[in-house]
Amino acid sequence: MALNWPYENRGGYLYVDGVSALDAARRFGTPLYLYSENMIRRQYRRISEAFSKQYPKTRILYAAKANTNLSILRALREEGAEIDAVSPGEVHAALHAGYRPGQILFTGTSVGLDELLYLLDAGVRMNVDSESQLDSLLEQEVPEMVSVRVNPEVGAGHHEHVITAGYEAKFGVWDEDAIGVYAKAKRAGVKRFGVQMHIGSGNLDVGNYLLAAKRLLEVAGHVRRETGVEFDFVDLGGGLGVPYKPGERQVDLDAFFGELVSFIKGELERRDLGEPELWFEPGRFLVAEAGVLLTRVTTVKRNPKRKFVGVDAGFNTLVRPAMYGSYHHILAASAMDEPEEVVDVYGPLCESGDLFARDRRLPQVSEGALLAIMNAGAYGFSMASRYNSRPLPAEVMVGDGEARLIRGRETLGDLLGGQC
Numbered sequence: 001m002a003l004n005w006p007y008e009n010r011g012g013y014l015y016v017d018g019v020s021a022l023d024a025a026r027r028f029g030t031p032l033y034l035y036s037e038n039m040i041r042r043q044y045r046r047i048s049e050a051f052s053k054q055y056p057k058t059r060i061l062y063a064a065k066a067n068t069n070l071s072i073l074r075a076l077r078e079e080g081a082e083i084d085a086v087s088p089g090e091v092h093a094a095l096h097a098g099y100r101p102g103q104i105l106f107t108g109t110s111v112g113l114d115e116l117l118y119l120l121d122a123g124v125r126m127n128v129d130s131e132s133q134l135d136s137l138l139e140q141e142v143p144e145m146v147s148v149r150v151n152p153e154v155g156a157g158h159h160e161h162v163i164t165a166g167y168e169a170k171f172g173v174w175d176e177d178a179i180g181v182y183a184k185a186k187r188a189g190v191k192r193f194g195v196q197m198h199i200g201s202g203n204l205d206v207g208n209y210l211l212a213a214k215r216l217l218e219v220a221g222h223v224r225r226e227t228g229v230e231f232d233f234v235d236l237g238g239g240l241g242v243p244y245k246p247g248e249r250q251v252d253l254d255a256f257f258g259e260l261v262s263f264i265k266g267e268l269e270r271r272d273l274g275e276p277e278l279w280f281e282p283g284r285f286l287v288a289e290a291g292v293l294l295t296r297v298t299t300v301k302r303n304p305k306r307k308f309v310g311v312d313a314g315f316n317t318l319v320r321p322a323m324y325g326s327y328h329h330i331l332a333a334s335a336m337d338e339p340e341e342v343v344d345v346y347g348p349l350c351e352s353g354d355l356f357a358r359d360r361r362l363p364q365v366s367e368g369a370l371l372a373i374m375n376a377g378a379y380g381f382s383m384a385s386r387y388n389s390r391p392l393p394a395e396v397m398v399g400d401g402e403a404r405l406i407r408g409r410e411t412l413g414d415l416l417g418g419q420c
């Protein structure tokens with residue numbers, strides 16, 4: 001199996017980087033997000049090495065939307081990451097985690113004036129998503145550097161909701177319109193420029209990146225010729241996928257970056273674009289496989305057709321299965337060696353769609369058993385909600401064989417905060 005999880009089965013019990021999932025669940029309660037710090041760091045080193053091997057000037061910007069826990073942001077900062085942020089809240093978290101404003105690139109869409117003022121005050125780099133965003137920016141001040149998110153006509157992703165380029169996508173400046181946007185910025189006195197794209201999420205193949213990069217650099221070449229703008233960086237976005245199902249393959253990073261960067265080098269030369277830095281914005285790739293969601297079985301019941309295993313996590317805790325129909329592998333963390341049966345795994349929300357799995361083969365479990373929902377490190381906690389008035393879960397980091405709480409569980413009292 002190509003899956004890359006930091007776990008082992010010790011006598012039927014799940015251990016994550018040497019820490020017993022059952023002990024962690026007893027100590028911190030459930031539902032509980034548990035992350036492997038080693039794995040996050042290892043993923044960063046793998047992608048950073050594979051990318052930098054191919055080109056002299058590269059940067060990795062962690063797409064913080066995948067998981068903004070401060071401990072994760074700090075670990076990645078120590079590894080050398082910078083930040084791709086999409087909201088003032090993400091910028092705030094990154095600054096708090098010790099990133100300098102110049103290490104943060106803000107890529108927002110539908111950005112309000114109050115947000116813009118916060119971002120300018122924070123001094124982060126701006127990647128504009130529309131001409132009107134540039135206008136609002138220039139009305140406030142002329143930044144030294146501006147980047148433009150260009151829609152390169154090619155989008156790709158694991159679900160239509162995560163395809164972020166092409167005619168149907170709301171993101172970015174349409175490629176042909178980019179010349180006008182750069183010309184306006186240059187006329188206003190902006191001195192340095194970048195160009196960015198992001199085609200979507202969960203991509204395991206380089207093919208669509210090549211098509212999109214071709215268009216992006218074609219546009220950059222036109223901009224260069226028509227306006228004289230020179231690019232400090234070309235940001236290729238994120239979207240690198242990871243396997244979720246047994247049998248799915250890992251991306252071969254050397255092959256991926258080898259092919260992508262050699263294509264880009266050729267295009268840069270052909271289009272007289274010099275040697276800008278190349279940036280990449282992985283989110284999921286760095287954190288997805290490092291996280292598991294531990295959830296306790298509260299109910300086992302059946303009807304004439306189905307057997308149901310009820311757990312204490314729901315789509316308030318992990319929304320990906322309900323939102324995208326995503327597959328998440330489930331392990332019976334306290335009963336790994338039991339004989340298997342076919343069940344549905346459901347959560348506590350008052351919604352029929354609150355299901356983590358249908359017709360899933362799982363070891364037989366009884367009430368009180370612990371399940372681990374795998375690949376929950378990305379878009380897990382960061383998309384969690386308080387729906388049905390359920391407090392947000394706790395998060396724990398495993399490092400050096402120890403588990404430490406990195407975000408406390410909310411209480412019922414927290415649900416009332418700010419209300420009168």
Ligand SMILES: Cc1ncc(COP(=O)(O)O)c(C=O)c1O
Pocket residue numbers: 063065066084107164198200201202237238239240281282283284285378
């Ligand atoms: C601008 C931008 N960059 C990077 C990413 C990261 O995507 P992923 O987590 O799939 O790598 C996203 C995700 O939506 C994004 O919108």
